[in-house]
Amino acid sequence: MRQSGFMLGLLLLLGVWLAPHTARAQQSDVETGMVEWPRGEMIEALDYFIARRMKELDVPGLALAVVEDGRIVFEKGYGVADIDGDQPVSENTLFEVGALGLPVEAYGAMLLAREQKLFLDVPLARSLKTQWLRDEDARGKITLRHVLNHTSGLNDLVRLGSRSVGSEPGERFAYSGVGFMYLAHVMAQVEGLPFDRLMRVRIFRPLGMSSSGYVVPEEIVGSVARGHHALWVPIAAFAVPMLVTFLVLGLVTLVVARLWLRRLKLEPLDLLPAAFLALLVPCLSLYLFRGGWTLLFCAGYFVAWLAAVAGAAAALHYLRFIFEQGRHDGIVSRGLGRRLPVSPFILGLVFAVSLFFMPWQVPAPARDGDDFNAALSLRSSAHDLGLFISGFLDGAIVGEEWRDRMIEERIEIKRRPGAISGWGLGFGTRENQDGLTLWQNSSYIGSQGLMVIDPTRRVGVVVLANADSGEQLVQEIAGHVLGAEEPWRRP
Template structure:
């Protein structure tokens, strides 16, 4: 941690399908020196994608969404381009990253979302696709992302310290992000979601509607007010101030490890969990392309090892948070490493290598 200027780290280990060990290290903020503890909230970044995928698969088991129906039948956001490939994109494409959509548009306030290639023909890691699927889920459930998550996953799983949005309690317990060790600068770097949420919270308080209840339409309505509060250019489109399934998940390390246990093989599953067949599909390669070194399941990366397949995902936001989670579903074991430093990947790679013996391709988003 000292070598790579990473102030805070939290690690949790799953063995035999249970969270058996977790430990915090360091501080939440390099200047205030507040210690990381068991209830510290980390910004998980793209580790939110597999969690959202689990929710989608719960809805698949409930027969309210079909992985192979074009997504436009559920919802067509007004920022989609008029393009024939748009009509072909399905939820399966989204979860296996074969939509052909870019990761994020450069100027979402003015730029239409256009596929780069025909869906299903190559891997293009896309946060935009995940966000579109989130909007479809909002339409299907009639709830905000966080409301659905709390009802279907976080509540039943006992993940009491998890949210895709923001409130005063989360603000007090959340880590701050720090620059990479090779990118020194004066003061703290911009905090992205923390700053966006701070402005949006003022509008939410005036409305009497918590951010956790906001859907995309609420963000559209709030945008002019939030833009008036924020510095110019800081907030530019509704996606900046609403829960984002691709990037805004916050959890304790214990909660994320609890989520890992839901992906493990076991004899019995609770009625609210995804079915065994669906769990296996989540961890089955969904697209095979020549020359690729990893496979895509539904929300997870899959990699073959000498001990059998493992599933994993990394997470990075704003070059100030770096996280990693991996699991071996058959051996019912896994590890989560959350950090609040832009060089956190140098830390989590070493931890995962030492703990598991695997040197995974953690940058293969």
């Protein structure tokens, strides 16, 4: 009896001693993320989570790659590349990765800096025979460092190709894809090669990124994962500015007619200028800020929606006409002899019903293979970008010293309790209780992407999704894999 009591007391003492250690171990598992789990458990958990969230968020396709100790340890594709087709997504499926190409370009620029073909603190214009910037003062100030940490003062209107400078170079952080367009021009002239070929020869091939390119052959464009929007996105992009413009100009027309022309009533012809400009404004804004394909995409869906609403309303109006005929037993004098007016109720009903279809996912226009823009035209796969993370962690090609400079020579953007947001030479940086992570996200015409690297633990993850609704999901997956709670977004 005495022995059993002793053993019970010993077990209780052991339990008390182990309890905090077990709690700390469980807490550590949560904080360090799935990448620290046994491989099979991580894969099983990711498969379950991704399948469930893709269904909940209506994401057609997704691919990811997980890197541990500088090597890809898990990569997989989920869903389909196009909601209208049956091509499955794999780890090698090409996505429109847009801004994820910026740190890749920065890595190539650091290689040229290591070879002393470019210099971090020397104006980039000194390396050019053909100048790219129109502002002579800016040409003499913008350096490679300014471009890589987004302090060049250049804007982010990459689809406009605007080369204007909005602030003094080096003065403040302002995210700029145009700066990387400028850098691509410089790199191409320095190497004497088109930028896409330069990156293939100096970066992609050495790292094994055999599928990636800022320009791709036209015959493989159809295999690139199509971006997807909810139906309301292209319709609203066209309809909202058109409606706002018409209301504002209609009000101006009314004021002019009342106060200047002294008329109490507007004629339909009075509103023609307002209607014309209301149609012109969304066309010009979409073309200038998003490009011709986006304009056709938005205008096409808007017209198709109007046609569907009009067609459904006309069909119901016709059924109403037939019903009215039946009520009068086919008497021509009382049925066919009069025309029923278009019912506002029918129009309102059809419009209301059409709103239920607005969450439907519709494919975005495919980018032409030779449509080059260094800031947004990279097409790559989860596998290739996983290889880039591996190469970066090893300091491949550029060497560890220049790799480290990309991390260490960073600027501070925002500080808050327990967290510092900044930008290094090509990557966003975030320091908090989870440690230091490097990151870059992408959002381009229905496609979402996120690349995150933890250089201390030598781990990383890249997640690509082919739907706007995937923005939340790519953040969730990266957070679960790396054990971080906060999303990676620009402050």
